[in-house]
Amino acid sequence: MARVTASAIMELIKTTAGGNYISFASGLPDPALFPVDRVRELADAVLTEDGRAALQYGPAEGYPPLRALIAETLRGRGLAAGPENILITNGSQQALDLAVRALLNPGEGVVLENPSYLAAVQAFDSYEARYHVLPLDDGGMVTEALPAALAERPALAYTLPNFQNPTGLTLTGERRAELAEAIAGAGIALLEDDAYHDLRFEGDSLPSVCALAENPRAVYCGTLSKTIAPGLRVGYLCAEASLVVRLGQLKQITDLHTGSFTQRIVYRYCERGWLEPGIRAFCESYRRRRDVLLEALAAELTGIVRWTRPAGGMFVWVTLPEGHHTGALLEQAMRRGIVFVPGASFHPGGGGENTLRLNFVSATEEKIREGIGILSGVIRESLA
């Protein structure tokens, strides 16, 4: 436990929540986009028609109709899923944590991207994981580095194939197949974090890594937090039925089950056919904001810094020339009213001091333009 410390991002969000900052720091979507009226209508319907069950204890594995519905959704992503393969969790964070708790012994090794999702790394840290890190390029995780990492006999591989947090990068189809086969061949567990799957602005959906090779210890994690609302805390995992039984036992000792009321709201939201148009609305808004951010970066910082061009998700990753430290930059930025997350904290393998993460889904288009103006000024001054 000594390795679990406060998340730099969460501390930053707390510090800046009260102020008038333009925030590129958090993973918080703009709440103006949440379907408040629809959730209110459904909350009322659930309590009117099914109120007693909605307030009662429920099964550890989740509300059966929701498990069936998620299974159907995941068959569309190439996964051979039935209800028995699904466990409902409090967001995908709990799916990750349960999987790690079941599949990783203290001190064992984890193969993962460098940089990677901070709260997953913290979950690994809590089990005293050792890291075997793989670099990223425009095609996502560089799989050429995989054989060397697997030779170190890790217990688990962790990947975010779509619009990775923090870089926004997407793993190519070819590399997905390579990764899936190499992991299965090595006989180790695979943890696929696909929280951003539906937030694709362009291009075709790629098959999930878990779908590309037979692996009895493959766990696929997803969520409704990005496509309905995070405050409901409904996510899920998909795995072999026998592993889901095991994870359900663990879920039970962890917190008995995910909320009966909120699971029913999410189920009805999907059942009414509101999910697809809801996703389109999120994507349209996020795509416009991404475009504004990319245009502003191009106008202000071309030839000065590099950045990713994500096909979806929530984040753009900026790389300054070697030797420049974004941690020092943050202080300047905050003094002028903007916040971002310095990239070093996302690097379980170290490095990344010259990188930073920009979220494009919190601020409005106007504020993004204004904020990138300020950021560009700070960067240009520091490089001068």
Added chain:
Amino acid sequence: MARVTASAIMELIKTTAGGNYISFASGLPDPALFPVDRVRELADAVLTEDGRAALQYGPAEGYPPLRALIAETLRGRGLAAGPENILITNGSQQALDLAVRALLNPGEGVVLENPSYLAAVQAFDSYEARYHVLPLDDGGMVTEALPAALAERPALAYTLPNFQNPTGLTLTGERRAELAEAIAGAGIALLEDDAYHDLRFEGDSLPSVCALAENPRAVYCGTLSKTIAPGLRVGYLCAEASLVVRLGQLKQITDLHTGSFTQRIVYRYCERGWLEPGIRAFCESYRRRRDVLLEALAAELTGIVRWTRPAGGMFVWVTLPEGHHTGALLEQAMRRGIVFVPGASFHPGGGGENTLRLNFVSATEEKIREGIGILSGVIRESLA
């Protein structure tokens, strides 16, 4: 993880949920008592007045007004609590699990009552705990046995002082002070599970064990599951501020935070002054059901078996003469349409094959009478 297996109770609940059994087995309250209309009114108010925040991510430690309100409640139980001492969790089960995860290393010892709460024992099991068990009598945990247990250098003591699950027994005031001082004196962690605190039908409330001695690693766990509704999954823990910071970091990697929407519903429910009358309504109904159960046992089984007379909570504990096995009895009982939980599974220290747990809050008074009639027949036949 190999030690975590399916809960016998949960499996039983699944098996019998579809059928026409009279259930004394589960810990599920009668859903007819849930305040469905009030929750619907509040769900609507929360989404109308505070909808965006209710659907947004929130702080790991919980919704600040709810933390303050719980702190105020706990000051009434003798705990020196401010908002900084409170962490909001998904029911008290998660409070237990987080505390164990932070305070117990694999293989360390736990002092606890024998029998004890099954899902807590399973959480301890998941950390490969060793057990030092203490017997119970009518005054709760027998503290005379404590010095010998503490001499074995355990890391943590776990107790349910009020209307213990599974026995219904309450720890006396004198023993609470003894226990608190002995634990603090030994310098080990104290985990107090007070999930049933408000379900007191008679007699005065006793001070919490955590309030009776200075202990920097004392964690007090409670819940709104028994006093509003379990399906909302809102519980809490109370501990020293620095420990709450640590547990908040752990909560974050576990599932980020407890639902923003449901926390706000619970907060408003309390703020409107509905909690106290709600508790009175639960207690009146549960007290009547307990009385019906105790009267039926007295009429049918006096001199044949022994049972506890709980001053609150949800459970009565029945002890058959030595040498009789309630596991074998269950089969007979189920054939005639009733279910209970055989007591052996609640015993981390072994024993209890001649005991069983009866829940008196699931079935109606009429069904309780009918069910105890059946149970008495089965018991008398088996003893004949």
